[in-house]
Amino acid sequence: MIRQGALGAAALARIESDLAATDELLEQNYPGDDGRRQPIHTAYVPADRFTPELPAAWGAAALEAAGGVAGLADLAGKLGLTRPEELAALVAAKLGREPIEDLRLDFEDGYGNRGDTAEDAAAVAAAEQVAKAVAAGVAPPFIGIRFKCLEAPTRARGLRTLDLFVSTLARAGELPPGLVLTLPKVTTVAQVRAMVFVCEQLEAAHSLPAGRLRFEVQMETPQLILAHDGTVPSATLLHAGQGRITSLHYGTYDYSASLGIAAAYQSMEHPAADYAKNVMQVAVAGTGVHLSDGSTNILPLGDPEQVQAAWALHARLVRRHLERGIYQGWDLHQNQLPTRYLATYAFYREGFAAAAARLRNYVHRIESAIMDEPATAKALANFIRRGLVCGALTAEEIAAEAEISLSTLESIALTRATQTEDSNV
Template sequence: MIIDGPTIASLTARLSEVDERRVARYPGGLGGRQPVHTCYVPASKVGPTTPRDWGEQALAAMDEHGFDLSEDLTGRVKAKLAREPVEDLRIDFEDGYGAPVSEDDDARYAAGCLVRWHAEGIAPFTSGLRIKSFDTPGLRDRGIRTLDIFLETLGDPPPGFVITFPKVTAAEQVEVFAELLAVFEQRLGRPDGSLKFEIQVETTQSIVDSDGRLAIPRFIAAGGPRVTGLHFGTYDYTAACGLGAGQQHLGHHACDFARHVMQVSAAGTGIRLSDGSSNVLPVGETPAVLAAWRVHYGLVRRSLEHGFFQGWDMHPAQLVTRYAAVFGYYRESLAGDARRLAAYATRAESGLLDEPATAQALSASLLRSVDCGAATAEEITQATGLHLDVLRAFYERAIQ
């Protein structure tokens, strides 16, 4: 005998609340463009033309030292450096800032530069600032004051404006910071929830808390919809793990563990991930520059292969290997991904039994390649036979 409807309804009724909680906490991918990097520039070194300067310095380094790329890839990288060298930039008032003469003055000046970049059309796609951490009372007060001055000088934040919240060790810090941003919004007359921030994962307590629980899910809950990203901090984290200086690098397995925790904690939430940086800078004579570029190129590729599609860049010349690695990664997989998606879309025999989740991943990769400039929309449409709107529908699982 088939179970009657009322019996099934009574058994499953209590799952409605579970469904609602899941949808609220795991709405799926954020969609839209994610920058391939975040460039950190000390506030004391920010100027009226910083984004353009980084591109010019990167092109000069590429011309002076060369890099072993195909002609096609070289042309694409140079075009990117001339057109849009910096996709995301964070004005740094924390570790990279040093000992300023007047942080108040630097906050006003840096905010004014950001306004000018937008007025002159050279601003990065997204931008923001990194304030001092909340783990030391004196630094906390200084960071709040700097943010207050910066926001007041800035006026209406530009699209994609975000604040980096570093060295988080407790969910309460995130909760207080979110409440502080609400106070700023009210005082400055800005819409509720308009100020967003990313959490920097660079302490052991941001991975496992004192009770042995994963910490990041509690951070996300404490920050609510204001939290847009999790950014890994390579050197503070590896130092906190007790690694020797020679082992403090992005490729260490200790970093892999932290990144995996970040991934599973953020999966399905719409919160984006960013990997850390390489402190091996491409400066000096050509052999030293080429050696640093090889290190950086390998680390960027490693991040991409681990599902981290954004990372930090600390020096203009790192833009060369950032785009070389990113463009190479997407172009190498473009033809195969396009064939698989086209076969899935037409339900054609392809030797692979792909599912909606795979179609989503294939679409995401192809869309990212267009967003960053590794490929054009026309190339993707020609390769797949599908308009980008169809790819976006696959990514959003609107088409199964």
Template structure:
């Protein structure tokens, strides 16, 4: 370091303060953790789940796609429909929650005990034999009336799984206070001790569907604090469309993913989770392609595209028909995005001048988009290798992390 007019004790104080800030920011905002975010989470009530549910949903989705192919072709801007159909046949569901909350309702204890054991066995089967990449359960809430039942269901699922497979999480609905998250951390600690699991094995998702989770009584925005007290156990924030908008006093006919009240809540979630490695998952729509399939397909396609443009890359799917438009909108979005991103990334790597001069932050976002496209299947690594061999996964990951570009780009 060159000489300075600063007294040595001032420089030492300056460094000491900022070193603490760097450590705190590094711990709280570590950035992406390398996990591939799924494009959706499928919710299935616990009394309707079977080992074949993912493929059954895919088969139903293919039938719907074939029946409405002309309509869907009008929304297919990148000739993706055949690829979507193949995806629905082969790997239609990336992430699935077996629901013990609203979708399941209240049963007697013997019924829910049996359903919890069955759910754990099904998840164990998926983990060993090519099921969805992600899976888990949604337990009942943490209020006094439901708390005991929620804990018992989770414990029975853990017992039936015979271990915790990679990809397992449990979703906790109706989170309203920071202290509830602290209690969840203690719960995970206790179950890990009781089952002999490695520390940090259990992770959970917080479902944000109460206004108090967005603005607390003291005027604070508690989600950021929730993520801090979660001690890296919170993997995602999920939005609850209908509970949230109902609690805000929105009339039933106007409750929707694109209502301004919902947009505000999701924007707060997005900012609170930014750079933490915690995913944001959009909520659900109750409009399904049963009685008016064409209107429902168009509506869901619109909502998925809208969410993607706002940076919500994952959302709930509640019906096999939602898979059709989820995959179509996702493939279309990322194929178009890759067509824009690849030339700009190549120019950035070569530092060539052009119509757009990108900065490291923009290169980070462009590279993240290409990686998401590959993870979703919208584009493949082989396609990228042909069109842009310089943009290997290693190079893209380095750009996202703002690290030096590897000399060996493989």
């Protein structure tokens, strides 16, 4: 006999009505991870220096700076990483195959003010070079420009550069699938709304699908962490972006300087930096928007002792933001690529065995000392999936250790289905 509870159909209908707005809010503003790839880093160069050959040249220069495969292994050992020879082989292959995951052609701080005639020509030339790289199959998976910000002194110049770049690319053919536009030095939500309008105008002008142009926001001002009225614009702007914002990027030095932090103490690990990134991390949670750390300006250049010290610092900072759940950062020089990949690959490979065992036990319902719940299983799957996408892990290793298929891994990571068994094992 089924017992009748105290809550009937009328009560449920009332609750459904009361929570309809909440349901809509969660569905529209917190859709979760859409499965798109997040690059592990963004490298940037002055826009007029880009050629289709640049990514390969960076990879070759990085490998040479490290001293080849043997040098990579030696560096990994000095950094205290496990299985240095294994890491060196993987990183050397990455530097030859895909040395830059995300490349930004810079028209802002890295380019400066060279006059309208020169910047107009550079914007058109940059788009032409990107189109050539894409057509030749040598462009990084993600590529685009950082134009000047929407503050009054640079607004018209920045928008003209953006217009010329996108218009030239559109005339050359289909836009690159990994096109990225970076909006720097944002101070208000109104600037994000203005950028949405700009994207709409460019799409209409070039007959692009609605929503095709998306952009990332560089968080470089304290006004986005705490506004004049006590609100947190870094959260509000995500939803004002109407689904066009792909990621938030922390700007180490502009943000630090705006707080009055002395130059010698400006860094990715300053307490003020951690506070800003913690706010940003909470803001993006559940939205599907990615989060990126900033950069260190201590470069592996100079005498051998200076180079080793800079590599050690960079590797530590990369590992630090990975452990804090921030899976992307910025690199300013090709010599930072060895430690970007060594530190990242070590992070995934050192944690893989434990993560794979726990995920295997969860999927196949194997009793163990750790009882993981669906949320933790999702985190385990995402960890392994990120390692696979960047090249730190292989599909064969995942099948052998986790005893699941890649489709099951994807399903759990993105929670597209409730899966407890894998029929493909």
